[in-house]
Amino acid sequence: MKIIIIGGGPSGLICALNAKNNSNEITILEKEQEVGKKLLVTGSGKCNYYNDNMSIDKYHSYNESKLKELINDKDLVKVKDFYSNLGIIPYIKNGYYYPITKDSKTIRNTLLNECINKGINIITNYKVDNISKKNNKYIINNDISCDILVISTGSNSYYKESNSYDLLRKLNLKVEKPLPSLVQLETKKYNFLSKWQGIRSEVKVSLFENNQHLKSELGEIQLTKYGISGICVFNISGLVSKGLDKGKEEVVKIDFVPSMSEEELYNFLSKEDIKVQLEKIINIKLIPIILDNTNNIKDIINRLKYFSLEIEKTKSFSNSQVTIGGLSLEELTNQFECIKYNNLYVIGELVDIDGDCGGYNLTFAAHSGIKAGKSIYDKN
């Protein structure tokens, strides 16, 4: 059997490794001059490939009920064993897994070398623009044919341009609207933005949509000249993307002192001069913003605990780490094979499943690659 995998990212490479047996021939077609280019930039070049706090709750889709059929905690945990069987030794920080070298090349090169060792063909600088089906064969660019096809071309995130969704639409497969996620948020043009630019602080952010609380996250925020960034912001950005797309009002409230209750703050600030006390609990550059036109302690506590920002938009796809949407889960079996097309698999970020920050997206890319790969292996 001849198998073609379009896209040499983590999901495609891992699928190839799991699908290879003695009686099949596998070729990966990659448009770039090397495989795993995006993988190399993950985790700030360190590649956060897994997380000990693995749970289906970290994943999102337009189709939440089908999501629970496609992935479960037990299967996701197997991704850790897959990497450890390849000889990857983890460096674990707060449950986040990186290769011990803290270099994403370790993961990329290990996957690539394994593919080469197993006799998997890799053709680079080959962009797929067209897929058709004739006599039970898939034909790529009117050039190459195969019995089994895997599409693992990734999403809109990071790339300047992507034809991933067009490939699916041309096959009459349903695509849920792609939107950027794990991305910075732009607020209204407040005067204080230029003053707080550069501050990093441990906070709690809470997202309100049309005045209704949706989600809260603790973590480090980065205050910028356009609005807010940081992992806690990234983890609410997907909901913001979806809400803004539907014309809803998105407001983020920042709690600058999450470790203190309002009562504790009141007692603390009343002890001495407020400015002197504020210097002990928040970044000095924030003080004039918090004290702006008021010396009323209740107002000050309100600003410290519920600093309110109206969100105008998210940053673009090229800034985002992941894309919401993609191939509708309705189109897929639990092995990531298309219901409409025998022997056509779609895996990785191209599928309408996205995860939080913390290794969850690479875990899903690997999980879907393993699932589809094993299913292909069994077909030979």
Ligand SMILES: Cc1cc2nc3c(=O)[nH]c(=O)nc-3n(C[C@H](O)[C@H](O)[C@H](O)COP(=O)(O)OP(=O)(O)OC[C@H]3O[C@@H](n4cnc5c(N)ncnc54)[C@H](O)[C@@H]3O)c2cc1C
């Ligand atoms: C800056 C950044 C940091 C990130 N950090 C992390 C992290 O630390 N942990 C984590 O879990 N996730 C992280 N992610 C997300 C993670 O990189 C992706 O979820 C993951 O790479 C998806 O894997 P994939 O194989 O589905 O797609 P991709 O990695 O995008 O691979 C798709 C491949 O297909 C190729 N291709 C596309 N179109 C075609 C075509 N028409 N013909 C031929 N080839 C094609 C592409 O060139 C690419 O090599 C990060 C993302 C970014 C942008």
